[in-house]
Amino acid sequence: MLTSLFTGISGLNANGLALSVIGDNIANANTVGFKASRANFGDILSQTLGGASAMQVGRGTMIIDIQKMFTQGTLETTSNPLDLAIEGDGFFVVRQLNGPTYYTRAGQFRLDKEGYVVDPNGYRLQAYQMDATGSVTGEIGDVYLAGLMSDPSATNKISMQMNLDSRDDIPSAPWTPPSGTNLPASNTYNFSTAITIYDSQGNPHLVYTYFRKIAQNTWEAHVVYNDSATGTNYVEVDFDSSTTGVQPITLSFNTDGALSDVYVTTPHVPPNPNFTPTASLNFSSWGVTSPQNVNLSFSNSTQYGSPNAVVFQTQNGYSSGNLIAVTVDQDGVVSGVFTNGQVKKVAQVVLAKFVAAHNLTKVGNNLYLESYGSGGPTYGAPGTVGVGKVYANSLESSNVDLAEEFIRMIAAQRAYQANVRVITTTDNMLNELMNIIR
Known part of the structure; x- marks a missing residue:
């Protein structure tokens, strides 16, 4: 009869521990990346009675395992671009400086004072490093963003x-090339446009193009720029240095207004409207030692009976730029956005996967450590080797189901009360036994 007391005590201990697990789950219902746990019960068999058939008497219950439930949590949108969430399997990898490597589902990252991407504990996010071309090197290291510049x-x-007005007359004055501080006279051309280009050091330079009608359906394009860093010295680009004088670009149009040929000195046979003349610009006074060759394209230009206009113009250079924003895509690629409009890939977030993730060791602060039971991690980029994708401006909420936890809490409470009844009933029976001698 005394054994029933110990059976009841085992029930009290086991259900009390189960209630602690439930309480921990409920307490962390709002913890980012938290994974609920479940107390698994097992019976205790300590006595076998002999006889024709074996009779076994249980001696109560015990908690045989507290299992971590790595089900997916809901993704919540945030305003921080470094808030990251994993949809699918895997863990972020964070490293303590001169310390161990941890694993977490909580993606609350930010920049520290040194420019590293860190979690709330100050541990650095790990990622595949990228070279200058934006290609993954395979080396895993910290994500460093301070001092990033776009070259x-x-x-x-x-x-x-362009559209050059077919109704324009040929200018009465001859073409006057620029001289020193003087640009061409306005009565020597029909239309002009300007565009900013950049040298190899990122210095901006205005380049002017003057369009002059020289015959029906034929125009000249004269390119002018300033080759002095200390003052103004406008010069015209010579597109054929082998001939006498400065040679401009010639544009010929068909009778329907379509561009038929672009050439320097002599027309092409057959005509080539996609020819791109090369301008050699000298920026040595800016400290740029080599001449800068620039191709000019006039493709799809027209000569219609409408006002002169720039339909579209662009150039492919840019100045240096400072970091103004950070983005992370679903593949975990961390990119910097710079003031010059360029986007540069910096690193790719690495995820870790474990065969037995439920055996990871919880160390608090939303962190896990590798254990013997979990096995070693398999590293991979998001969306590969069975790991999930990464979403920026998002956090994974706790996977605690409060309704389910309340049901388990009620069940644990009732089981606890029932085990107390076992103990009190056994105590009453022992009292009756003691009263036999009276």
């Missing part, structure tokens, strides 16, 4: 799509 790129192509 300048020299312009080597200018594209212009």
